[in-house]
Amino acid sequence: xHGEALVCQKLDLMTINNELTVKAKNILSQVDKIFVKKSKKxxxxxxxxFDLNISQYRSIFPSGMLPTxxxxxxxxxxxxxxxxxxFVNNPQYYDWDLVLDATEMYVEHFRxxxxxxxxxxxxxxxxxxxxxxxxxxxxxxxxxxxxxxxKSIYNxx
Numbered sequence: 001x002h003g004e005a006l007v008c009q010k011l012d013l014m015t016i017n018n019e020l021t022v023k024a025k026n027i028l029s030q031v032d033k034i035f036v037k038k039s040k041k042x043x044x045x046x047x048x049x050f051d052l053n054i055s056q057y058r059s060i061f062p063s064g065m066l067p068t069x070x071x072x073x074x075x076x077x078x079x080x081x082x083x084x085x086x087f088v089n090n091p092q093y094y095d096w097d098l099v100l101d102a103t104e105m106y107v108e109h110f111r112x113x114x115x116x117x118x119x120x121x122x123x124x125x126x127x128x129x130x131x132x133x134x135x136x137x138x139x140x141x142x143x144x145x146x147x148x149x150x151k152s153i154y155n156x157x
Contacts, residue, residue, distance in 0.1 A: 005018060008024075012024075013027070050080070050083075050084075051080070053096045053099075053100075054076060054079050054080055054083060055076070056100060057079065057083070057099065057100060057103055057121070058073050058074070058076065058079055058121055059073075060100065060103045060104055060107050060121075061073045061103075061107055061120070061121045062107070062111070062115060066115050066118055066120065067114065067115055067116050067117075070120050071120065072115070072118070072120055072121060073120075073121050074120050074121040074122030074123075075122075078122050079121060079122055079125070082122050082125040082126055083099075083125055085126065086125050086126060086131060086133060086134070090131070090134050090137075093133075093134060093137040093138075098137050098140055098141070099133065099137060101140055102133060102136035102137045102139070102140050103124070103133070103136070105136060105139075105140070106118075106124060106132070106133075106136050119132060
């Protein structure tokens, strides 16, 4: 063990008193985040509620093709992966009611425009590391009342 301690000391990972340095603690913290992130993903992926909510999310989008020629409803397997990544990267939005409200608002907005320029269900969650879903969730949270947002989008009194 003496040789390993010397190597760790030379790499500035351990002091001569065999205590971890700040550098070593930072490395361990980063490794821990990777494993926690992966285990959270597995938990989210393998729940019956998650599957039901994904199906409900998908059903909000129109069946058939968008004007772009792409199907509005993305494959369930891809949606599960994207939504799992979304919740891991945006834990502040881990609320299915919020996600479904935000999605309904988004789809209704584009329904009025014949779905022109609307993203597919998968791309709405994320595309090129950007999430329009996150923006819509934040819009719902920023308003005092979701009803006010719905009224403005649905043009109801």
